Amino acid sequence: MSTETNPTRGITGDGAAQADRVANRRVRRILFGCAAITVLTTLAIFFVLIDNAVSYFYGLRFTEALLGASLEKSVTLTEFFTGTRWAPDHATPGHGILPIVFGTLSITVGAAFVSIPIGTATAIYLSEYASEGVRSKLKPTLEILAGIPTIVYGYFAIAFINPVVLSPIAETLFGIHLGRYSMLSGMLVVGIMTIPMVSSISEDAMSSVPDELRNGAYALGATKYDVSTRIVLPASISGVLASYILAVSRALGETMAVTLAAGFNAQITANPFDEIMTMTAYMVSMARGTSAVGTIEYQSLFAVGLVLFVMTLVMNLLNDRLKRRFQEEYR
Amino acid sequence: MMARDPDDRNPASKPRETEETDTTMATAQLEDELITTEVETGSTERAGRPDETVVATTGLTVHYGDDQALWDVDIEIPVHKVTAIIGPSGCGKSTFLRSINRMNDQIDGCRIGGELHFHGKNVYDEDVDPVALRRKIGMVFQKPNPFPKSIYDNVAYGLRVQGKDDEVDLDAAVEDALRGAALWDEVKDKLDESGLELSGGQQQRLCIARTIATDPEVLLMDEPTSALDPVAASKIEDLIDELVEEYTVVIVTHNMQQAARISDKTAVFLNGGELVEFDRTATIFENPADDRVEDYITGKFG
Ligand SMILES: Nc1ncnc2c1ncn2[C@@H]1O[C@H](COP(=O)(O)OP(=O)(O)OP(=O)(O)O)[C@@H](O)[C@H]1O
Numbered sequence: 001m002s003t004e005t006n007p008t009r010g011i012t013g014d015g016a017a018q019a020d021r022v023a024n025r026r027v028r029r030i031l032f033g034c035a036a037i038t039v040l041t042t043l044a045i046f047f048v049l050i051d052n053a054v055s056y057f058y059g060l061r062f063t064e065a066l067l068g069a070s071l072e073k074s075v076t077l078t079e080f081f082t083g084t085r086w087a088p089d090h091a092t093p094g095h096g097i098l099p100i101v102f103g104t105l106s107i108t109v110g111a112a113f114v115s116i117p118i119g120t121a122t123a124i125y126l127s128e129y130a131s132e133g134v135r136s137k138l139k140p141t142l143e144i145l146a147g148i149p150t151i152v153y154g155y156f157a158i159a160f161i162n163p164v165v166l167s168p169i170a171e172t173l174f175g176i177h178l179g180r181y182s183m184l185s186g187m188l189v190v191g192i193m194t195i196p197m198v199s200s201i202s203e204d205a206m207s208s209v210p211d212e213l214r215n216g217a218y219a220l221g222a223t224k225y226d227v228s229t230r231i232v233l234p235a236s237i238s239g240v241l242a243s244y245i246l247a248v249s250r251a252l253g254e255t256m257a258v259t260l261a262a263g264f265n266a267q268i269t270a271n272p273f274d275e276i277m278t279m280t281a282y283m284v285s286m287a288r289g290t291s292a293v294g295t296i297e298y299q300s301l302f303a304v305g306l307v308l309f310v311m312t313l314v315m316n317l318l319n320d321r322l323k324r325r326f327q328e329e330y331r
Numbered sequence: 332m333m334a335r336d337p338d339d340r341n342p343a344s345k346p347r348e349t350e351e352t353d354t355t356m357a358t359a360q361l362e363d364e365l366i367t368t369e370v371e372t373g374s375t376e377r378a379g380r381p382d383e384t385v386v387a388t389t390g391l392t393v394h395y396g397d398d399q400a401l402w403d404v405d406i407e408i409p410v411h412k413v414t415a416i417i418g419p420s421g422c423g424k425s426t427f428l429r430s431i432n433r434m435n436d437q438i439d440g441c442r443i444g445g446e447l448h449f450h451g452k453n454v455y456d457e458d459v460d461p462v463a464l465r466r467k468i469g470m471v472f473q474k475p476n477p478f479p480k481s482i483y484d485n486v487a488y489g490l491r492v493q494g495k496d497d498e499v500d501l502d503a504a505v506e507d508a509l510r511g512a513a514l515w516d517e518v519k520d521k522l523d524e525s526g527l528e529l530s531g532g533q534q535q536r537l538c539i540a541r542t543i544a545t546d547p548e549v550l551l552m553d554e555p556t557s558a559l560d561p562v563a564a565s566k567i568e569d570l571i572d573e574l575v576e577e578y579t580v581v582i583v584t585h586n587m588q589q590a591a592r593i594s595d596k597t598a599v600f601l602n603g604g605e606l607v608e609f610d611r612t613a614t615i616f617e618n619p620a621d622d623r624v625e626d627y628i629t630g631k632f633g
Pocket residue numbers: 395400418419420421422423424425426427438
């Protein structure tokens with residue numbers, strides 16, 4: 001059949017199209033491979049955590065148990081989840097995780113009280129009030145703030161926030177002598193660290209609110225404040241809430257800054273000037289401590305890690321839920 | 332307020348290709364339109380009221396950065412009448428409308444010169460609060476822009492931000508405004524649903540309802556029907572006819588039939604921002620003084 005009389009020529013597979021399809025398939029495989037790596041890594045981390053955590057509670061790893069070794073109870077789940085003394089490497093060990101969960105949660109909540117209001121206000125200012133000139137300077141500054149290594153924030157807390165800002169306040173107002181570490185210093189430094197996260201993501205969400213909505217409100221005699229709070233904020237609420245959750249997740253898992261700021265004394269206390277210990281701070285101190293790998297006190301690392309992992313996971317799921325709910329509402 | 336250099340004031344030196352294509356495309360329809368206009372202009376005259384001026388400009392100029400968009404506009408807009416603004420695309424109709432309620436303040440780099448009086452007060456005086464001004468001069472935009480809120484909250488928004496929600500019965504005010512915008516019957520059972528779920532024409536009437544809910548004196552409308560089908564458009568035209576009993580309406584339109592049908596006075600902007608002629612609508616369409624207006628109306632412009 002000659003090419004001129006074959007009407008399907010050009011749309012059915014000839015050499016070139018075939019080659020295209022093959023290339024297409026290859027690209028798809030490579031892309032899928034990359035996506036698969038992240039999924040596999042997550043699963044691997046989860047598995048290692050569980051495997052080692054099991055040995056904390058039962059004296060041997062999950063994998064060893066599968067191979068037929070016999071279990072010997074070491075730490076009970078009851079003690080772990082309800083005990084109020086955390087000192088796995090002490091001469092008389094305590095295995096109650098509550099003090100360090102308290103440490104992590106108090107820092108997270110305290111930090112949220114700093115980052116959410118300031119971050120949201122900054123985002124509103126940048127998106128609605130700031131002139132082009134101010135915005136073009138402030139935004140990069142915030143991004144620099146977000147890029148500073150967290151250990152630097154830690155030293156900022158230890159060298160400035162705690163001794164220069166908090167110590168005089170504690171001394172003069174409450175008569176408390178402040179040590180090197182304090183819960184409040186941890187809250188503040190983690191809060192400051194996560195402001196750029198809230199402000200930058202919220203600002204993106206607010207800037208993407210169409211100007212027609214703003215103009216509609218201005219034309220009704222709304223003030224800038226009305227437009228910001230009653231039009232822009234509600235219309236961008238899903239992005240704003242997502243930024244909050246991201247900041248909170250970050251605070252939950254924050255390690256270096258909080259270790260240097262809040263300290264290593266696992267205790268439940270209502271005094272913000274006390275030294276406390278977060279889960280991450282415990283993990284840092286244990287990982288670089290003298291306990292031998294495989295001992296119960298060393299394996300506690302993984303049990304704590306698993307709990308932290310689950311807490312972060314819950315935040316992520318919450319994020320998804322909120323996002324979907326508000327997207328429906330404001331679409 | 333700004334330098335007025337007589338030399339760069341000659342607008343004829345600017346190229347205006349877009350306008351030419353616009354008008355050539357419309358030529359075919361225009362013969363029809365002219366016939367209709369002659370029949371209909373007379374019927375829209377709203378007699379019996381004195382021609383009191385509510386908005387007046389003297390030497391109004393608008394610059395966007397270095398580009399001048401309006402050149403010395405002098406106009407007197409009568410109260411309780413429909414004033415139509417017509418002219419080719421880009422000649423500054425929206426710019427003029429936005430300068431009346433100071434919405435141009437929202438645009439970076441926009442500068443206003445000359446004077447614009449609302450009830451005799453120059454709205455560009457230092458002591459004028461644009462927020463207060465916009466509460467007296469409402470605006471409906473070309474593209475319907477309901478808020479992502481319920482129908483009820485859309486209409487109540489203006490009253491709420493203006494702090495009038497305590498003084499009035501909000502439910503009644505919302506109903507009145509929706510009735511005024513000829514939308515009540517269509518939405519009375521779903522006031523809690525999002526305004527975004529309405530059709531384009533309903534959304535535009537919602538925007539009108541939202542605007543009249545706060546009871547402004549003047550309604551500015553920037554091509555309010557251009558995004559709508561003819562049925563929805565004619566509903567809005569009927570609505571304007573009723574609204575003008577209570578409000579002063581200034582409407583920008585590209586549709587000359589529409590201008591002829593609904594307006595009492597017509598302003599023709601040409602030449603990249605010049606008010607060329609302003610007169611009774613019947614005069615503009617039947618016997619314009621300026622040849623360029625005649626050419627524009629009959630599609631021979633350019
Ligand atoms: N926000 C703005 N920034 C800069 N220039 C603008 C802006 N808005 C309008 N202009 C310019 O001002 C001139 C008039 O624009 P305007 O929107 O008032 O025209 P128009 O008559 O409403 O046109 P159309 O019929 O297409 O809506 C145009 O040259 C336009 O480019």
